[in-house]
Amino acid sequence: MNFLSKKNISIIGGAGHIGLPLALAFTEKKFNVHLIDKNKKNLNLIKSNKMPFLEFGAEKSLSKALKKKLLCFETNLEKLYLSKYVIICIGTPINSKLKPNLKDFFKLIKKLKKYINQNQLIIVRSSIYPGTIEKIKKILKNKNNNIVYCPERIVQSKSLIELPKLPQIIATDKIKIFQETKTLFQKITAKIIKTSILEAELIKLYSNANRYINFAIANQLFAICHLHKLNFDRVRSIMQDGYARNLNLAKAGLTSGPCLLKDTMQLKSFFNNSFELGTAAMKVNEKIPDLIIEKLKKFSNFRKKTIGLLGLAFKGETDDIRDSLSIKLLKKLKRLKLNVLVSDEYYKNNDTISVEKLILKSKIIIIGAPHKKYLKLKILKKNKNVINIWGTEYN
Numbered sequence: 001m002n003f004l005s006k007k008n009i010s011i012i013g014g015a016g017h018i019g020l021p022l023a024l025a026f027t028e029k030k031f032n033v034h035l036i037d038k039n040k041k042n043l044n045l046i047k048s049n050k051m052p053f054l055e056f057g058a059e060k061s062l063s064k065a066l067k068k069k070l071l072c073f074e075t076n077l078e079k080l081y082l083s084k085y086v087i088i089c090i091g092t093p094i095n096s097k098l099k100p101n102l103k104d105f106f107k108l109i110k111k112l113k114k115y116i117n118q119n120q121l122i123i124v125r126s127s128i129y130p131g132t133i134e135k136i137k138k139i140l141k142n143k144n145n146n147i148v149y150c151p152e153r154i155v156q157s158k159s160l161i162e163l164p165k166l167p168q169i170i171a172t173d174k175i176k177i178f179q180e181t182k183t184l185f186q187k188i189t190a191k192i193i194k195t196s197i198l199e200a201e202l203i204k205l206y207s208n209a210n211r212y213i214n215f216a217i218a219n220q221l222f223a224i225c226h227l228h229k230l231n232f233d234r235v236r237s238i239m240q241d242g243y244a245r246n247l248n249l250a251k252a253g254l255t256s257g258p259c260l261l262k263d264t265m266q267l268k269s270f271f272n273n274s275f276e277l278g279t280a281a282m283k284v285n286e287k288i289p290d291l292i293i294e295k296l297k298k299f300s301n302f303r304k305k306t307i308g309l310l311g312l313a314f315k316g317e318t319d320d321i322r323d324s325l326s327i328k329l330l331k332k333l334k335r336l337k338l339n340v341l342v343s344d345e346y347y348k349n350n351d352t353i354s355v356e357k358l359i360l361k362s363k364i365i366i367i368g369a370p371h372k373k374y375l376k377l378k379i380l381k382k383n384k385n386v387i388n389i390w391g392t393e394y395n
């Protein structure tokens with residue numbers, strides 16, 4: 001690999017949750033992929049054939065890609081000139097005031113100027129604040145005019161399952177660039193949808209805000225049931241029995257993670273802070289740990305009992321604890337000076353213990369993340385008090 005080639009792709013943020021699975025999807029199609037990432041630890045793990053995080057089906061693809069020498073590992077942009085396609089997958093966080101913080105993102109864009117040329121395609125994959133692509137175009141205008149926005153829409157940990165199935169949105173105002181990007185993405189997915197840039201920027205944020213608000217409806221109705229000592233899961237299931245118009249009502253849960261709240265807040269900023277539904281959803285969802293603590297306090301002598309928090313990840317079937325409400329709940333439990341044990345099926349640290357030990361030692365068990373394995377534990381039959389708001393059956 002020593003010249004610009006259509007077989008070469010550089011992924012900036014290539015060791016991350018979005019960049020790495022995308023890289024593996026392309027190596028499956030025999031592309032050479034340069035994983036560019038400042039996280040050396042994760043690059044080294046990948047190099048030694050270990051996934052740095054849980055991603056279903058990725059281990060096999062990674063082994064194959066390494067065996068065929070289709071992956072390169074870099075911490076800087078110096079070899080960017082080798083790739084026809086440069087895909088940007090770095091994080092787009094919000095700050096403590098819940099406003100988009102694109103400082104590092106634009107720092108990278110400015111840095112790119114030194115390494116790119118007009119023959120390359122710059123494809124942004126991160127979820128961005130609307131208007132970002134226009135800003136990038138201005139920054140790079142003397143160096144490259146081929147900027148495309150292709151938002152990632154997979155659900156985390158199932159990228160390799162979903163990438164071939166999901167339509168790929170491609171947004172650019174140049175027809176030639178659209179065609180070239182389409183040719184690339186058609187290698188990994190069947191359906192391509194062309195949109196304007198602003199449409200694509202909004203579609204991504206709308207998708208996450210839609211889910212976040214949808215979960216908030218369930219969580220709010222759950223809170224009303226809780227107040228009136230009713231079982232929300234039963235109410236929900238009767239609502240949905242033979243009544244298709246209610247099927248969109250989600251289950252309750254500790255709605256959190258690195259994307260839904262962040263992107264809802266990006267949209268709020270874009271809408272002059274007047275996105276009332278988004279703000280209300282945040283208030284409802286972020287209150288769920290308090291509601292669980294209220295439930296906990298109803299158990300007699302709860303202060304003297306060992307509490308087991310089962311599942312720390314932000315949702316089921318992931319090892320990702322970023323912005324997890326289960327972790328927020330854990331902090332609150334510790335602040336109350338309660339005796340808490342923790343376990344997670346996928347995420348491990350010095351404090352986590354095995355699920356068996358947690359069940360054995362705890363009197364009250366809170367389901368923090370509904371990993372599928374927990375369904376088989378028969379916790380209730382072991383005479384334990386269980387707080388499970390997820391609408392999953394624990395017998």
Ligand SMILES: NC(=O)c1ccc[n+]([C@@H]2O[C@H](COP(=O)([O-])OP(=O)(O)OC[C@H]3O[C@@H](n4cnc5c(N)ncnc54)[C@H](O)[C@@H]3O)[C@@H](O)[C@H]2O)c1
Binds near residue numbers: 036039091104108125
């Ligand atoms: N995680 C998801 O489920 C998901 C789904 C769709 C879209 N997205 C969006 O994709 C983007 C990335 O999210 P993620 O979850 O993969 O984040 P991540 O933190 O897992 O990955 C980002 C990677 O970029 C690297 N990085 C950051 N700045 C860099 C730089 N200047 N140079 C090189 N590497 C750099 C980090 O080390 C990290 O490995 C975000 O905009 C996110 O909103 C995420």
